[in-house]
Amino acid sequence: MKYMLKYGALLLVVxxxxxxxxxxxxxxxxxxxxxxxxxxxxxxxxxxTFDSLVIAVDYQDGDGNLGLSRGEGGSQSGPDFEPPFNPxxxxxxxxxxxxxxxxxxxxxxxxxNFNGRxxxxxxxxxxxxxxxxxxxxxTSFTTESYPFRDTVRFxxxxxxxxxxxxxxxxxxxxxxYQGQ
Numbered sequence: 001m002k003y004m005l006k007y008g009a010l011l012l013v014v015x016x017x018x019x020x021x022x023x024x025x026x027x028x029x030x031x032x033x034x035x036x037x038x039x040x041x042x043x044x045x046x047x048x049t050f051d052s053l054v055i056a057v058d059y060q061d062g063d064g065n066l067g068l069s070r071g072e073g074g075s076q077s078g079p080d081f082e083p084p085f086n087p088x089x090x091x092x093x094x095x096x097x098x099x100x101x102x103x104x105x106x107x108x109x110x111x112x113n114f115n116g117r118x119x120x121x122x123x124x125x126x127x128x129x130x131x132x133x134x135x136x137x138x139t140s141f142t143t144e145s146y147p148f149r150d151t152v153r154f155x156x157x158x159x160x161x162x163x164x165x166x167x168x169x170x171x172x173x174x175x176x177y178q179g180q
Contacts (some may be wrong), residue, residue: 027062040048040179051141065161067120102151
């Protein structure tokens with residue numbers, strides 16, 4: 001019992017020291033994303049079929065300046081609504097989602113995009129490496145707008161607050177209105 005306490009305490013100290021020695025990852029300040037998955041949810045309301053799609057991408061960023069804050073009380077005011085993030089600017093949206101429709105085995109770019117904003121991922125201005133997952137929901141697919149069983153995919157990239165553009169990724173094919 002005496003040895004158990006002695007070696008148990010020593011093992012605890014070694015474990016704490018090892019945990020404190022974790023090295024910060026060394027990611028680029030330009031964000032990098034990888035496609036993870038598309039979750040598809042299909043439902044019918046008033047004889048119209050809808051698809052809600054959730055695009056999940058993993059991200060890594062060396063300086064942690066991802067995301068744009070929401071305005072106070074839903075307003076479009078504050079630093080993340082001033083140039084270059086003002087409405088109408090190329091950088092107003094920071095999550096860019098371009099629709100591509102499969103026609104005769106080839107992807108055709110659609111004029112439709114599902115761009116939007118994702119919130120700040122760090123609560124302070126401290127530069128720190130970040131990694132994680134962004135889940136982005138698109139709820140605009142209906143049989144009134146897109147044919148049943150149409151095959152689509154999405155071209156996705158993000159911007160950070162320094163206006164660095166991430167790499168571009170493509171989702172897997174999605175056959176519309178086939179979700180659970």
